[in-house]
Amino acid sequence: MIWPLYDSGVASGLLAGFLFGFVLENAGFGSPRKLTGQFRLEDWSVFKVMFTAVIVAALLLWLSKQFGLMGTGSYYVPTPFYVAMAVGGLLIGAGFAIGGYCPGTSVTGLAGGRIDAVVFMIGMVLGTALFAAWFGPLEELYLATPGPQGQTLMDLTGIPEWLIILVLAAMAWGGFKLGSKLEQKLGGPYQASDLYPADNKQN
Amino acid sequence: MSPRPFWPPLWAGIALGLALFLTFVLTGHGLGSSGFFTRFTAEVGQWLAPELTAANRYLGDYVRGEPLQAWITWEVLGAFIGALVGALSGRRFRPQVERGPSSGVGSRLVLALIGGILTGLGARLARGCTSGLGLSGGAALAVGGFVFLICFFAAGFLFSFIVRRYWQ
Numbered sequence: 457m458i459w460p461l462y463d464s465g466v467a468s469g470l471l472a473g474f475l476f477g478f479v480l481e482n483a484g485f486g487s488p489r490k491l492t493g494q495f496r497l498e499d500w501s502v503f504k505v506m507f508t509a510v511i512v513a514a515l516l517l518w519l520s521k522q523f524g525l526m527g528t529g530s531y532y533v534p535t536p537f538y539v540a541m542a543v544g545g546l547l548i549g550a551g552f553a554i555g556g557y558c559p560g561t562s563v564t565g566l567a568g569g570r571i572d573a574v575v576f577m578i579g580m581v582l583g584t585a586l587f588a589a590w591f592g593p594l595e596e597l598y599l600a601t602p603g604p605q606g607q608t609l610m611d612l613t614g615i616p617e618w619l620i621i622l623v624l625a626a627m628a629w630g631g632f633k634l635g636s637k638l639e640q641k642l643g644g645p646y647q648a649s650d651l652y653p654a655d656n657k658q659n
Numbered sequence: 660m661s662p663r664p665f666w667p668p669l670w671a672g673i674a675l676g677l678a679l680f681l682t683f684v685l686t687g688h689g690l691g692s693s694g695f696f697t698r699f700t701a702e703v704g705q706w707l708a709p710e711l712t713a714a715n716r717y718l719g720d721y722v723r724g725e726p727l728q729a730w731i732t733w734e735v736l737g738a739f740i741g742a743l744v745g746a747l748s749g750r751r752f753r754p755q756v757e758r759g760p761s762s763g764v765g766s767r768l769v770l771a772l773i774g775g776i777l778t779g780l781g782a783r784l785a786r787g788c789t790s791g792l793g794l795s796g797g798a799a800l801a802v803g804g805f806v807f808l809i810c811f812f813a814a815g816f817l818f819s820f821i822v823r824r825y826w827q
Contacts, residue, residue, distance in 0.1 A: 463686060468730070469731070469734040470733050471685070471737065472678065472690060473690075473734035473735060473738040476678055476741060478744060479674045479675045481743075481749070486742060486746065489757060489826060492819065495818075495819030496826065496827070501671075504668035509673075509794060511676065514797075516676070531799065532688035534801050534803045542807070544782065544785020544792075545781070545806065545809070548789060548811055549810060550774075550814045550815070550817075551777035552778070552811070553819040554777065558788055558790070560690075560738065568746040568753065569753050570755060572768060575771040575772050580775045583778060584696055584700040584780075585704065586779070587717065587780050597784070603802060603803070607802045647664060647665070651757075652753055654660060
């Protein structure tokens with residue numbers, strides 16, 4: 457068990473973040489038109505990139521445990537609070553469709569020069585302050601329906617980890633097929649040349 | 660200068676999965692974003708209303724220490740630098756208010772603000788956002804991560820119908 461290294465230093469943060477931001481930008485996830493295209497079904501990049509990343513990381517974590525490099529329970533698994541996470545997911549989904557970003561992609565958008573990303577960030581600070589101000593009445597919802605600590609899909613279903621990953625990969629494959637078909641039908645996905653005119657005169 | 664094309668989604672997804680796995684190896688947890696904005700809000704609260712912030716039951720804990728002294732601050736700073744390098748090297752850096760062709764600057768910024776407020780509220784309620792709970796929780800095969808993702812996509816499709824004319 458040589459991993460994780462539990463390194464919470466400056467260099468570890470900068471390195472992890474750099475790779476995160478660099479990949480998001482190269483995927484086109486700084487652009488709110490491309491991001492929200494997922495929900496108009498004309499650009500399936502959000503689904504494809506996220507689902508692929510989840511499966512690749514889940515597979516490597518599973519392999520690390522198989523080879524004895526990482527112990528079971530050695531890395532963080534969030535404990536479910538079913539209602540709060542469902543309502544929070546609904547709010548962030550709505551915020552994404554309306555505002556064009558989520559927290560991570562707003563950082564990517566800003567780094568590409570977008571003023572609307574700064575306004576979205578100001579909104580997030582206001583939303584966080586509202587949550588803090590309303591924490592009294594919201595607390596019941598925040599703490600309602602907790603699940604078992606660090607509950608995984610394996611705990612919930614009794615299905616072995618490798619089979620869960622295989623099922624997720626099969627679902628992703630289906631999603632890729634369906635997504636590419638719809639993209640073709642609806643004239644997507646957004647290419648860099650659609651979003652960044654060469655003459656730089658947009659707006 | 661015309662922009663370089665985006666990476667194909669499959670390759671971008673594999674690269675993101677590798678970066679996420681490396682983060683787990685380095686730190687024992689995944690990538691995040693909204694935690695930084697919580698800490699930033701606590702910091703702003705400390706400047707504007709120090710007593711109110713310190714007395715607040717949610718943000719009070721953050722201002723007992725230095726709110727921004729945390730791994731996630733460096734991670735988000737790194738993400739900004741990484742995305743900036745991506746935009747510049749891809750010839751995709753454009754100062755602009757990005758919006759749909761039929762949308763004005765004013766309405767775009769109002770919608771960005773509303774979306775941000777909903778996202779800030781939602782991330783605090785869910786204890787994470789698309790990256791911290793959806794992506795990282797999903798990779799850890801956490802039930803909470805998938806509850807979040809299902810609801811995130813459901814609400815995204817629903818609200819997209821209402822605002823689609825602003826984007827198309």
